[in-house]
Amino acid sequence: MIASKNKITELMQKKLANDQEALVRGSIVRNKKVKLSVLELLINDDDEEIRSIAKERILMGEYKE
DSSP states (O other), X not given: OGGGOSOOOHHHHHHXXXXXXXXXXXXXXXXXXXXXXXXXXXXXXXXXXXXXXXXXXXXXXOSBO
């Protein structure tokens, strides 16, 4: 799955963060090299678990600038 790859452009990360499938959005929110701007999109996700992970990663500084 592309969302779990480490070398994804920020634009592609944003597209994946808006995917209809929670599985895809879940993979991108857990991606080691996810950008802060993408996590900021995901803190408003429909899925509670995705929102929670995005918020935690932002608070812990676990993202790429």
